[in-house]
Amino acid sequence: xxxxxAPIKKAAKKEPAKEEEKAPExAPExAPExAPxxxxxAEAAPAEGEAPAEGAAPAExxxxxxxxxxAPAAESELPADGEAPAEAPAPEPKPPTPPPPPPKEPTSxxxxxxxxxxxxxxxxxxxxxxxxxxxxxxxGYVIEVCKDGTEDWKAVNEDLQKSCRYVIKNQTTGDxxxxxxxxxxxxxxxxxxxxxxxxxxxxxANRPKVRLPRFLRQRFVAQVKEKVNLTIPFTGNPKPVVSWxxxxxxxxxxRVNIRSTERDxxxxxxxxxxxxxGVYEMCVKVDDFEDRASLTLQIVELPGPPASVKIVxxxxxxxxxxxxxxxxxxNTEITGYTVQKADKKTGDWFTVLxxxxxxxxxxxxxIMGNTYKFRVFSENKCGMSDSxxxxxxxxxxxxxxxxxxxPEYKEHDFNEAPKFTxxxxxxxxxxxxxxxxxxxxxxxxxPKVEWMKNQMIIGDDPKFRQICVQGICSLEIRKPGxxxxxxxxxxxxxxxxxxxxxxxxxxxxxxxxxMIINSQCFQxxxxxxxxxxLTQEQKVQGLCxxxxxxxxxxxxxxxx
Numbered sequence: 322x323x324x325x326x327a328p329i330k331k332a333a334k335k336e337p338a339k340e341e342e343k344a345p346e347x348a349p350e351x352a353p354e355x356a357p358x359x360x361x362x363a364e365a366a367p368a369e370g371e372a373p374a375e376g377a378a379p380a381e382x383x384x385x386x387x388x389x390x391x392a393p394a395a396e397s398e399l400p401a402d403g404e405a406p407a408e409a410p411a412p413e414p415k416p417p418t419p420p421p422p423p424p425k426e427p428t429s430x431x432x433x434x435x436x437x438x439x440x441x442x443x444x445x446x447x448x449x450x451x452x453x454x455x456x457x458x459x460x461g462y463v464i465e466v467c468k469d470g471t472e473d474w475k476a477v478n479e480d481l482q483k484s485c486r487y488v489i490k491n492q493t494t495g496d497x498x499x500x501x502x503x504x505x506x507x508x509x510x511x512x513x514x515x516x517x518x519x520x521x522x523x524x525x526a527n528r529p530k531v532r533l534p535r536f537l538r539q540r541f542v543a544q545v546k547e548k549v550n551l552t553i554p555f556t557g558n559p560k561p562v563v564s565w566x567x568x569x570x571x572x573x574x575x576r577v578n579i580r581s582t583e584r585d586x587x588x589x590x591x592x593x594x595x596x597x598x599g600v601y602e603m604c605v606k607v608d609d610f611e612d613r614a615s616l617t618l619q620i621v622e623l624p625g626p627p628a629s630v631k632i633v634x635x636x637x638x639x640x641x642x643x644x645x646x647x648x649x650x651x652n653t654e655i656t657g658y659t660v661q662k663a664d665k666k667t668g669d670w671f672t673v674l675x676x677x678x679x680x681x682x683x684x685x686x687x688i689m690g691n692t693y694k695f696r697v698f699s700e701n702k703c704g705m706s707d708s709x710x711x712x713x714x715x716x717x718x719x720x721x722x723x724x725x726x727x728p729e730y731k732e733h734d735f736n737e738a739p740k741f742t743x744x745x746x747x748x749x750x751x752x753x754x755x756x757x758x759x760x761x762x763x764x765x766x767x768p769k770v771e772w773m774k775n776q777m778i779i780g781d782d783p784k785f786r787q788i789c790v791q792g793i794c795s796l797e798i799r800k801p802g803x804x805x806x807x808x809x810x811x812x813x814x815x816x817x818x819x820x821x822x823x824x825x826x827x828x829x830x831x832x833x834x835x836m837i838i839n840s841q842c843f844q845x846x847x848x849x850x851x852x853x854x855l856t857q858e859q860k861v862q863g864l865c866x867x868x869x870x871x872x873x874x875x876x877x878x879x880x881x
Contacts, residue, residue, distance in 0.1 A: 425457040428504045430512040436609045437486070440524040441494040447486045448502055448514065457506040464489065469497035469519040481505060492522045520609045529557035529605040531614035538616075542653070544703055545622040549590040553603055553614065556584075561605035568599045593620045595652050624699040625649035627658070627710040633681075638689065640716040643681045647699045647706070657700045660684070665692040665715065676700065692717045738818030739764035742792075745811060745824035750801055752830055758796040760811050760822055768813035768820075772796050775807045801828045 432449040439445065451459070461481025465474045466489060477489050492498065501515035532554045543549050555561060563581040565572050565588070572579065576597060578589040590597055602615040630644035646655060660674035660682055673684055687693060693716045696709040743761040750756040762768060770789045772779045779785050779796075784805075786797040794811055806828035812821040 422456075425506075425508040426455050427457070427508045428455055428459055428506055428511045429453040430514045431462065431485075431502050431504055432514065434500075434502055434514045434516060436516070436520055439520065439522065439609065441522065442492055443488055443490045444492065444498065444500070444520055444522060445486070445488045446500060446502070446516075449485060451504050451511060455506070455508070457508045459504060460506045461504075462487075463503045463505055463510070464500070465503065465513075466498050466500050469499055474501070494522055496522045498522060518609070523608070525608055525610055527556065527558035527607070528610045529555060529561040529607045529612045531555045531603055531605055531612050533614040533616065540617045540619050542619045542621055542702065543593050545595060545620055546592050549588070549593050549597070549618070551588045551616070552585050553588070553616075554585040555603075555605045555612075557605055557607045557612075559607060561607045564604045564606070566602045566604075569602075572601075595620050595622065598652060619652065621653040621701065621703055622651045623703045624651040624655060624701045624706050626706050626708045627697050627699055630695065630697045630710040630712055632695070632712050632714050632716050635716045635718070638685060638687045638718060640684045640687065640693065640695070641681070642684065642695055642697070642712070644697050644710060645680065650699075651701045651703060653701050653703075655699055655701055659698040659700060659705055661696050661698075661709070662687075663694050663696075664688075665694065670696070687716075687718045689718050690720055735765045736817055737763070737765045739768035739813035739815055739820040741811075741813070741820050741822045744822040745809065747825045747827075749827040749829060750798075752802055752828055753800050756798045756801055756826065758798075758809055758811075758824060758826070760794050761792050762794060762811075762813045762820065763792050764813060764815050764817070764820075766815050768815040770794050771812045771814070773810040773812065776810070798826075801826075803828060803830060 428451040431451050434446060434448040437445045437447045446464070448462075461483050462478075462485075464477050464482060464487050466477055467474045478487065489498070489500070497519040498521075499515065499519050501513045503513045504511035534553070537551065537553070541551070555563070560583050563579075563586045565577075565579050565586075567573075567577070576590065576594075578591075580587045580589070586603060588601065598618055598620045600615050600617050602613055604611055604613045625647040627647050628645040630642060633641040633643050635641075642660065644658070657676040657678050658674070658680075659672060660677060661670045661672050662684060663670045674682055684693075684695065694712055695716070696711040698709045699706040739762055741760055741762045743759070745758055745760050748756065748758065762770065770787075772785065772787055779787070784799055786799065788795045788797075794813075796809065796811070798805055806826050808823055808825050810821055810823040812819060814820075
């Protein structure tokens with residue numbers, strides 16, 4: 322059959338030509354794989370060879386090798402055209418491979434599991450979330466219980482518990498249950514947290530409660546060697562069990578005594594020491610319920626002196642001081658400082674600053690020429706320190722740069738001529754009675770005083786006594802006679818002049834007494850009534866003292 326192979330050969334010759342014409346068309350497409358480029362010509366070949374109706378299968382069989390031959394031919398022709406190398410796609414960079422996800426781990430154990438409430442048939446517990454949850458998250462909690470004395474743990478919640486509180490219901494009154502909680506996530510179960518002691522399923526009549534006094538809710542401060550006696554009341558039924566701790570540990574029975582009754586608990590320290598300071602916690606417990614209260618006890622004493630004090634600078638009448646806080650503050654805060662100064666001459670200390678809060682000070686108003694020392698005391702709630710820090714150096718307030726110029730005063734001229742400030746006065750005296758004449762005089766230089774009688778200088782006559790003291794001049798005439806009367810003068814004289822004053826002295830004789838006495842009415846020893854007038858006269862001469870009284874009847878009427 323020569324007619325059938327001819328069309329097959331023609332078809333084989335025509336398809337490579339058609340493939341060569343179609344080969345440039347898929348080249349611009351950036352196809353990373355060559356298979357899709359060769360497939361369309363292989364499928365298109367039978368479509369164009371529609372003329373032969375018979376012998377399709379042999380034509381397809383012959384087209385397959387022809388296609389394989391055409392593909393190398395097309396590839397060989399691509400470099401000749403010069404277009405395929407320019408449009409060939411470059412290989413794309415691959416993205417970095419992401420790190421593998423961290424492995425999923427279970428959470429840490431739940432925290433702070435304790436009993437919130439209970440009655441005769443149920444127990445309510447609460448807890449806190451785990452500290453570390455991790456990437457797997459937290460799906461919920463499983464609550465497990467078992468009776469005391471067994472290890473048959475059973476979960477009491479069918480579904481995971483989302484909240485941190487759960488009520489364990491339908492329990493038998495009087496049973497003692499052990500309870501634990503486990504956190505669950507995709508990685509599995511966490512470590513468990515369990516109650517420290519089994520819980521009795523029983524309703525509590527009165528929960529324990531500590532009634533901490535108001536003054537103990539803040540820091541309680543006492544001094545060293547003082548007695549500490551604190552009473553803390555509480556409630557609870559039946560009688561709560563009371564326990565005490567200090568800073569989380571047990572108390573020292575040698576230092577602290579505890580006495581508890583049904584209503585209160587007493588903390589007693591006979592003589593407090595600084596080591597007794599700390600946080601004391603009281604716990605009252607009834608069955609599985611408890612209440613706690615803490616109080617802070619601070620034992621204080623006098624502080625030590627400042628660590629050091631020094632003189633920083635000295636200028637004029639001022640001194641600058643600096644000091645450092647004390648090493649021992651007495652277990653409390655420093656409230657201030659007291660600064661004192663002392664003069665080197667006297668050594669007496671005087672306070673210049675009190676309740677001072679800074680660590681430096683300037684002392685002013687110091688005395689020029691003196692040398693000073695300084696000391697500083699510390700103060701706290703208990704008072705001032707027993708000792709002080711004293712400066713090693715001394716501060717001397719020098720006199721340099723200060724020149725004192727006294728003011729100039731005009732000298733006063735005290736020279737003055739004599740002048741009598743009190744003059745002599747005329748006088749009268751009796752013979753035989755001493756008499757004194759007085760006057761006062763002033764003047765500078767001190768004037769010379771002379772006494773004269775009738776213009777004659779008396780001189781050193783012993784009958785006269787002359788005295789002049791502080792300008793007071795006196796002339797005493799001793800027992801003057803009838804011839805001592807006259808004009809007396811006092812003359813004062815110095816280099817600047819003189820002054821004179823005078824007076825008249827009258828010397829009288831002794832008086833003559835004459836008295837007429839009626840002998841009938843004058844009675845020396847007896848009394849008589851006045852009956853008649855005086856009939857006799859009697860003359861009495863001389864100096865005498867005579868008292869005369871007139872009596873009318875029995876009444877004294879007149880006398881001299």
